[in-house]
Amino acid sequence: MDPMNGTPTSTPTRAAEKWFGKALAEASAVERRVLDVALHQKTVAKDAALQADAQRSFGERMADGVAAFGGSWTFIGLFALVIVLWSLVNTELLGTAAFDPYPYIFLNLMLSMLAAVQAPVILMSQNRQAERDRIAAAHDYEVNLRAELGIIALHEKLDALRVDQMATLIATQQEQIALLQRLVEARTPDGR
Structure with missing residues (x-):
């Protein structure tokens, strides 16, 4: 599953087109790294000062x-x-x-x-x-x-x-309308 949206696993190429609006080859190194992090549920947070100090x-x-x-x-x-x-x-x-x-x-x-x-x-x-x-x-x-x-x-x-809830609501409403129609049809002609 794609951790970003819960859909089946997306390839880096499709994800780059979806998230950045460009092909993976056109994405910068930073964008590719962030894409990899996002697709594999990794964190990007790290201490930049420690990274700089380690290189001294x-x-x-x-x-x-x-x-x-x-x-x-x-x-x-x-x-x-x-x-x-x-x-x-x-x-x-x-x-x-x-x-x-x-x-x-x-x-x-x-x-x-x-x-x-x-x-x-x-x-x-x-x-x-x-x-x-x-x-x-x-x-x-x-x-x-x-x-x-x-x-x-x-x-x-x-x-x-929201789309799923609306679909469920519409389906429920259609069931209720159908039930009401059956009730109306089942009424006797004298209005009872």
């Missing part, structure tokens, strides 16, 4: 970790503390023997190098997030398409039930 390499995991730490209040607080300590050590504590006296040229060099390394790592992490979002959007499309097919199938089942 070591470098991508490291980039995500660096971006997560670099975009946190912990990093900002630690960074501010290091800059304040650097300034205090090189201005107040070491005085004229400071290894990086004001205007802190070595500190500026270190900050520039940190920014030069951190920026591409953050961009890599953003690219990963964009890929994760693309996977989630593709998954959402499949789920929505499957849900739409299910709703259409439910409407068809309700329509079929």
